[in-house]
Amino acid sequence: MQIRSSIGRVVVCLVTALCIALGAYISRGQTDSSQPQADPALAQLDTRFTATIKPFLQTNCFSCHGQDKPEAGFDLTTYTSLASVMNDSHHALLLLQRLKGHEMPPKDAPEQPSADARQQAIDWFQ
Numbered sequence: 001m002q003i004r005s006s007i008g009r010v011v012v013c014l015v016t017a018l019c020i021a022l023g024a025y026i027s028r029g030q031t032d033s034s035q036p037q038a039d040p041a042l043a044q045l046d047t048r049f050t051a052t053i054k055p056f057l058q059t060n061c062f063s064c065h066g067q068d069k070p071e072a073g074f075d076l077t078t079y080t081s082l083a084s085v086m087n088d089s090h091h092a093l094l095l096l097q098r099l100k101g102h103e104m105p106p107k108d109a110p111e112q113p114s115a116d117a118r119q120q121a122i123d124w125f126q
């Protein structure tokens, strides 16, 4: 009788421990799915924007597409992060076409990007 009840207690303990572990596991799973982790590919794009694309736009485009009377009403200084570009996808697509077609910067612009820098920007916007 004595032995049986202590075995019983051990079993109850084990079951409780298992339930707690399972509960923790399930609730962790739920937090994971309700709060999706930032996509590493997007985070990498954002880093590349700050490191290379923003300086590229600054050098080659801001003289005409700055805050002060931007050409075609297109102010490129609003592009400060991946998110800001994605929020303006209509213009971003135009920008990509103009870069690919070698139409921007215009031939008479003060700065012309190197072929490499242009390609890097095209790859990023693509």
Ligand code: HEC
Pocket: 057, 060, 061, 062, 063, 064, 065, 071, 072, 074, 091, 094, 095, 096, 098, 099, 104, 105, 106, 108, 109, 110
């Ligand atoms: C020397 C001035 C100048 C520079 C530098 C310049 N642009 Fe432009 N851009 C213009 C002018 C003028 C227009 C309007 C006429 C046209 O669409 O061709 C324009 C239009 C555009 C448009 C079309 C906007 C719309 O809504 O129709 C895009 C996109 C664009 N430029 C992107 C760029 C990018 C990207 C760069 C830098 C790589 C750049 N431009 C550099 C003068 C410039």
